[in-house]
Amino acid sequence: MTVHTKGQLSGAAANDGNEDRRAKTGNGIGTILKKVFGKPVVQRRVPTITAFLSGTALSGFAASAQAQQAEPIAARLFSSAEMATFSLVLGVLSATLLSTVWFIRQRGNMETEAREIRSALSDAQHRISRYEALIADKNRRIVIWDGANSKPEILGALPAETGAPSSNSDFLAFGRWLKASFAGDLEKAIETLRTDARSFDMVIETQRDEVLEVQGRVSGGRAFVRFIALNNLRAELAELKIERDRLQTSISIFQDLLDSIEQPVWQRGSDGKLLWVNHAYGEAVEADTPQTAVRENREILTTVSREKIRASATPESPFQGTVSTVVRGNRTFYDVVDVKNATGSAGIAVDVSSVEAVREELKRTLRAHAETLDHLATPVAIFDGERRLQFYNQAFLQLWELDMAFLESAPDNNELFERLRSAGKLPEQLNWKSWKENALSVYQALDTKTDLWHLPNGQTLRVIATAHPQGGATWVFENLTEQVDLETRYNTLLRVQGETIDHLSEGVAVFGPDGRIRLSNPAFRALWGVTAEQAKPETHIRAIETACAPSYDKPDGWRRFGQMITSFDDERPSLDGTLELYSGLVLDYAVIPLPNAQTMLTFVDMTDNVRAERALKEKNEALTKADELKNDFVQHVSYELRSPLTNIIGFTDLLKSQVVGPLNERQSEYVDHISTSSALLLTIVNDILDLATVDAGIMYLNYQDTDLDDLLDDVAMQIADRLQEAGVTLEIVAPAHLGSMVADPQRLKQILLKLLSNAANFAPEGSVISLTCQREGQDFTFSVADKGPGIPEDMIKAVFNRFNAGTGGGKRSGAGLGLSIVESFVSLHGGTVSIDSAPGKGTIVHCRIPNAAEPDTRSAAAE
Known part of the structure; x- marks a missing residue:
């Protein structure tokens, strides 16, 4: 009984499990069909073989139980092995029979289910066809x-007028048939739908300005995107939605823009209170944030300004004006624009405190620029972006000699070229069209174009055309005619200079800052005994020094030149001197700095000059020695000359006094002649010795404080005999109390005596000689006038020459040393001598002698 019960429970459990499995399988298929076809599918339970097997097992267990109960009886009829075999065979036969019956019943059930499934599939295909017909709508x-x-998978189609491609691959390339902004947004929305299952609804526009509604959904693990062509009402609604989104985006962009600019911007309500301000407004009113400025209603404009704006602004006429306010403690001027409508107003304030100053400065700059260009000697023309002439200066007008009315009409650049060509003022070209197109290509060029124009009138122009970044071009016509002429003349001059340098007798060599020779002439190579190969250009000065060493290799020669040529000193001094070569040549050299850090060496052959100079020096030394001998003669022989004359004069006076005995008449006559001749000879000797002493520079003046009245009286007494002999009268004109002067009284007396003697010699007998003395400041003037024959003008300068006896009109002839001695003694005193004379009008000799500063001083005579 225990085994039988266990077999029944196992079969029931198995049966229940199979029925649950079938139920689950049936429910799964029904659910799928319902999802696919949209209706439930009839399901039936089919008995499984487990039930049959379960019944068979129970039967087996029951038979076994009965067998056990009847064991005492069976044991008597059959053996235990026979009973087991019989039971096994009976069980197998029962199982086979039951399995056959179950398979037959199962086949019938499967055929019934197949018929039901085919019916449901047909119904589903019918519905799919109907749905596809609905989906295949062209909208x-x-x-x-x-x-x-x-x-x-793509189903359906859209109207052709929308511009949507019919090809599936082209349809999914949204950027080809949708506007760029909508294509990008749609692709992002589809990506989000497929990855995050986020639905969306949006309206898009095609490139043909058609509106489509797009819906994105997820259902049953699939992503669906529907493109719907809208009807008129829905399309209009969608367009309004797009326009709304566009306006909201524009408003947001404009708010961001206004929030980022530096000009204060505000928005007010109908009551005049602030609704929104930007950051610049908040900073101007010193608020932490724009929201704080709105919340605290901080105003940037004064009450008067706000009332003025409110009173003058209307929806048709916004307020525009400049108002004054205080921002951060500074007076600021704003150019305010305030727009008003029914819901409120909005305004912007632009700081124009410096705009006017900048504007005026710009105007002045433009005027100055125009005036500068107008005063330039270089012709300038400016064309705008349409290639029309906008500006030209006077030099441009003078260059092309065009009608001003034509230029003021703002002609096109092409028209200007045609006018110049017709006037024969442009270069002759074989292909005029190609040349003109190349010239006008500057308007499309990125770089400045430069060209040379050789005009028919012989002028050469460098034409510089520069395109403007904002369009247009500036043409500059630089006249190179003079430059070309100067270059030609310069090149000619260079050749002439080269030939000149080559034929100079002076040696010339030019070195660069690197110590290499640039040029040299034949005279340089001849003086230093170097060849043209050794002194060729770019040869270093060390090589030149080596080549010139056989002629001169002392440190003050080429080594010094090399140091100066290659020196890096900021200031390069010049140098000159003399070199004597081993060959006996004497060269004067000069080191001359040139521009561009170059240096020129010049060498002049001074051999003949040096030899002549040496000869002159030898002669000068000989003359100096002779002059020394003369001075020695004057110093040592002056006493030897005067002593005999003094003795002769003394003995003559002794004989005339007849102390030693009486003389007869002839003897007395002879003694008188001896006395006169001796006195004249003494005077001549004294004059010669005085002049020799002055010339030798060994005469000294003995300055003393001399009373002029006493001096004049002494002179008058000493000259009395000479005046009596000449038969003339002396008249002395001097103011009373003339005073005194510091001078050498002996030499001053000699000056006056010589002048009076000279006047007495030439004055006619019975005439008057006047001696005038007067003070003029610190100087004294002495004038001696006579009424003699006078001196011709051409002879006045010669009367001071030594041994000049005059014209011979005097009563007595002399050696002609009187006036020469006067001039020498006056010069020793630092004075001057002048003569006023004319033939037949007498002569006046003026002597101006300064009063010496200190008495008792001695001054040597200058040579």
């Missing part, structure tokens, strides 16, 4: 993605 198209990596 919508559906794109289905079954998984993340699956290919999309």
Whole structure:
């Protein structure tokens, strides 16, 4: 009984499990069919073989139980082995029979289910066809993605006027038929739908300005995107939605823009209170944030300004004006624009405190620029972006000699070229059209174009055309005629200079800052005995020094030149001197700095000059020695000359006094002649010795404080005999109390005596000689006048020459040393001598002698 019960429970459990499995299988298929076809599918339970087997097992267990109960009886009829075999065979036969019956029943059930499934499939296909017919409407198209990596399935179509491609691959390329902004947004929305299952609804525009509604949904693990062509009302609604989004975006952009500019911007309500301000407004009113400025209603404008704006602004006429306010403690001027409508107003304030100053400065700059260009000697023309002439200066007008009315009409650049060509003022070209197109290509060029124009009138122009970044071009016509002429003349001059340098007798060599020779002439090579190969250009000065060493290799020669030529000193001094070569040549050299850090060496052959100079020096030394001998003669022989004359004069006077005895008449006559001749000879000797002493520079003046009245009286007494002999009268004109002067009284007396003697010699007998003395400041003037024959003008300068006896009109002839001695003694005193004379009008000799500063001083005579 225990085994039988266990077999029944196991079979029931197995039966229940199979029935649950079938129920689950049936429910799964029904659910799928319901999802696919949209209606439930009839399900039936089918008995499984487990029930049959379960019944068979129970039967077996029952038979076994009965057998056990009847064991005492069976044991008597059958053996235990026979009973086991019989039971096994009976069980197998029962199982086979029951299995056959179950398979027959199961086949019938499967055929019934197959018929039901085929019926449901037919119904589902019918519904699918109907749905596809609905989807295939020309006003919508559906794109289905079954998984993340699956290919999309596209159903339906859109009207051709929308511009949507009919090809599936082209349809999914949204950028080809949708506007760029909508294509990007749609692709992002589809990506989010497929990855995050986020639904969306949006309205898009095609490139043909058609509006489509797009819906994105997820259902049953699939992503669906529906493109729907809208009817008139829905299309209009969608367009309004797009326009709303566009306006909201524009408002947001404009708010961000206004919030980022530096000019204060505000928005007010109908009551005049602030609704929104930007950051610049908040900073101007010193608020922490724009929201704080709005919340605290901080005003940037004064009450008067706000009332003025409110009173003058209307919806048709916004307020525009300049108002004054205080920002951060500084007076600021704002150019305010305030727009008003029914819901409120909005305004912006632009700081124009410095705008006017900048504007005026710009105007002045432009005027100065125009005036500068107008005063330039270089012709300038400016064309705008349309290639029309906007500016030209006077030099441009003078260059092309065009009609001013034509230029003021703002001609096109092409028209200007045609006018110049017709006037024969442009270069002659074989292909005029190609040349003109090349010239006008500057308007499309990125770089400045430069060209040379050789005009028919012989002028050469460098034409510089520069395109403007904002369009247009500036043409500059630089006249190179003079420059070309100067270059020609310069090149000619260089050749002439080269030939000149080559034919100079002076040696010339020019070195660069690197110590290399640039040029040298034949005279340089001849003086230093170097060849043209040794002194060729770019040869270093060390090589030149080596080549010139056989002629001169002392340290003060080429080594010093090399140091000066290659020196890096900021100031390069010049140098000159003399070199004597081993060959006996004497060269004067000069080191002359040139521009560009170059240096020129010049060498002049001074051999003949040096020899002549040496000869002159030898002669000068001989003359100096002779002059020394003369001075020695004057110093030592002056006493030897005067002593005999003094003795002769003394003995003559002794004989005339007849102390030693009486003389007869002839003897007395002879003694008188001896006395006169001796006195004249003494005077001549004294004059010669005085002049020799002055010339030798060994005469000294003995300055003393001399009373002029006593001096004049002494002179008058000493000259009395000479005046009586000449038969003339002396008249002395001097103011009373003339005073005194510091001078050498002996030499001053000699000056006056010589002048009076000279006047007495030439004055006619019975005439008057006047001696005038007067003070003029610190100087004294002495004038001696006579009424003699006078001196011709051409002879006045010669009367001071030594041994000049005059014209011979005097009563007595002399050696002609009187006036020469006067001039020498006056010069020793630092004075001057002048003569006023004319033939037949007498002569006046003026002597101006300064009063010496200190008495008792001695001054040597200058040579």
